[in-house]
Amino acid sequence: MQLDRAWPWISTVARLGLAAVFLVAGGLKVGDLAESGRAVNAYQIFDYDTSKVIGAVQPFLEIALGLLLLIGLAVRLSAAISALLLVVFIAGIISAWSRGLQIDCGCFSKGGAVANGDTQYGLDVARDAGFLLLAGVLLVKPRTRFSMDGLLMGER
Amino acid sequence: MxxxxxxxxxxxxxxxxxxxxxxxxxxxxxxxxxxxxxxxxxxxxxxxxxxxxxxxxxxALTTPSVAVDEGTAFAFGTGKVTVDLYEDFMCPICNEFENASATVIDGLISQNKATVRYHPVAILDRFSNGTEYSTRAAGAAAAAAQGGKFREFHKILYANQPEENSSGLDNAKIIELGKSVGLGDDFATAVNNKTYDSWATKVTETFSSRNYNGTPTVVVNGKQVQSANGGVPGPDDLTKAVEAAAG
Incomplete structure (x- = not known):
């Protein structure tokens, strides 16, 4: 079947795409952990001390997840964890949106306050939903080309 | 088979x-x-x-002895209404706010209508090529406050504001500006030794823990002031907010 042969390739693209997303997102935040903590705090979900810890740990987790996806180790599990993270991010954005907070989501940037009308929650949610779709593809079809999984399973 | x-x-x-x-x-x-x-x-x-x-x-925390509000701000004037200004020296919009509202703020202080508290926060360190200009400038401002010249130094630092994504003013230039407003060797030593840099971080953390996110943040008697469309307040917004708070 044509599609059966195509899936590993589609999944490979999804895997590398998702890896890039997490590597970029984590890489942009890891240089200024205090800033990352402030971005978490801007959501006003956790108190400031908790936000600081989340803000410091999150970039490292994102980079680790990105690297795991890049080499393709336990792709289904990595994808599941990615999906979980993305669901949490989307929930956070929707929560900030519904409370009328004027913040940048801080997904790939500094986060924090923005002027009235400069928020783009809809766009942020749509983008994260797109990433969630990539994770979904990998959850259903975790077999990919050029992966550690494939190497260890003895696939050619 | x-x-x-x-x-x-x-x-x-x-x-x-x-x-x-x-x-x-x-x-x-x-x-x-x-x-x-x-x-x-x-x-x-x-x-x-x-x-x-x-x-x-x-x-490394050294809190300037002249600081108020849990040691995170410098106060001017003795008016009943409290005006809190949270500003980052790297922030262009803070500079615009200062230019637009300088006369009003000066008036509030000189006519004893308000106590104006300056909180020099450092949230824009990533815009100075790794030299952490926001933190260095805020730390230097603390040293200037300790030398009794906070407002003078504050003003000249904004007048010489570096571009975002430049390396900011180097310490030598900061010291030169300090000397031009009458600060002495103690100021230079504090800038070179980064004496108050950790204090700048503490001011920033206090700012964040109060759930403020952007600069400038203007707060009158505990209530954040914004322009009619939710942006940075202008001089009129500030005047109105202070009058309302004075009752």
């Missing part, structure tokens, strides 16, 4: 399939363990980075 041969071939295939299934199971288990381990290690690295940063900030 005899029946015996066919049976042997079939049996061999079943054994091979089982072997492959076993291998898949083993690989899945161990790769999953590896993934969890990698994520745990990443989390620990994050935690260590976080706590070493915290430790650095608390151990």
């Amino acid at each position: 005899s029946k015996g041969q066919r049976d042997r071939t079939a049996a061999k295939r079943i054994v091979e399939q089982q072997k492959a299934a076993d291998r898949r199971r083993t690989v899945t288990i161990w790769t999953s363990v590896a993934v969890v381990a990698v994520l745990v290690v990443a989390g620990v690295i994050g935690w260590v980075a976080f706590s070493s940063q915290e430790k650095k900030n608390t151990s």
Whole structure:
């Protein structure tokens, strides 16, 4: 079947795409952990001390997840964890949106306050939903080309 | 092919399939363990980075003796209404706010209509090519306050504001500006030794823990002031807010 042969390739693209997303997102935040903590705090979900810890740990987790996806180790599990993270991010954005907070989501940037009308929650949610779709593809079809999984399973 | 041969071939295939299934199971288990381990290690690295940063900030903390509001601001004027200004020296919009509202703020202070408290926060360190200009400038402002020249220094620092994504003003230039408003050797020493840089971090943390996110943030008697469309307030917005708070 044509599609059966195509899936590993589609999944490979999804895997590398998702890896890039997490590597970029984590890489942009890891240089200024205090800033990352402030971005978490801007959501006003956790108190400031908790936000600081989340803000410091999150970039490292994102980079680790990105690297795991890049080499393709336990792709289904990595994808599941990615999906979980993305669901949490989307929930956070929707929560900030519904409370009328004027913040940048801080997904790939500094986060924090923005002027009235400069928020783009809809766009942020749509983008994260797109990433969630990539994770979904990998959850259903975790077999990919050029992966550690494939190497260890003895696939050619 | 005899029946015996066919049976042997079939049996061999079943054994091979089982072997492959076993291998898949083993690989899945161990790769999953590896993934969890990698994520745990990443989390620990994050935690260590976080706590070493915290430790650095608390151990080096020197609070200027002239600071008020839990040691995080410098107050001017004696009016009943409290005006809190949270500003970053790297922030262009803060500069615009200062230029637009300087006369109003000066009036509030000189006519004793308000106590104006300046909180020099540092949220824009990433815009100075790694030289952390926001922190250095805020630390220098604390040294200037200690030397009794905060407002003068504040003004001249905004007048010489560097572009975002430049390296900011270097310490020599900061000291030169300080001397031009009458600050002396104590100021220069504090700037060179980064005496108040950890204090700038503390001011920033206090700002964040109060759930303020952007600069400038203008607060009158505990209530954030914004323009009609939710942006940075202008001089009229500030005047109105102070009058309303005065009752």
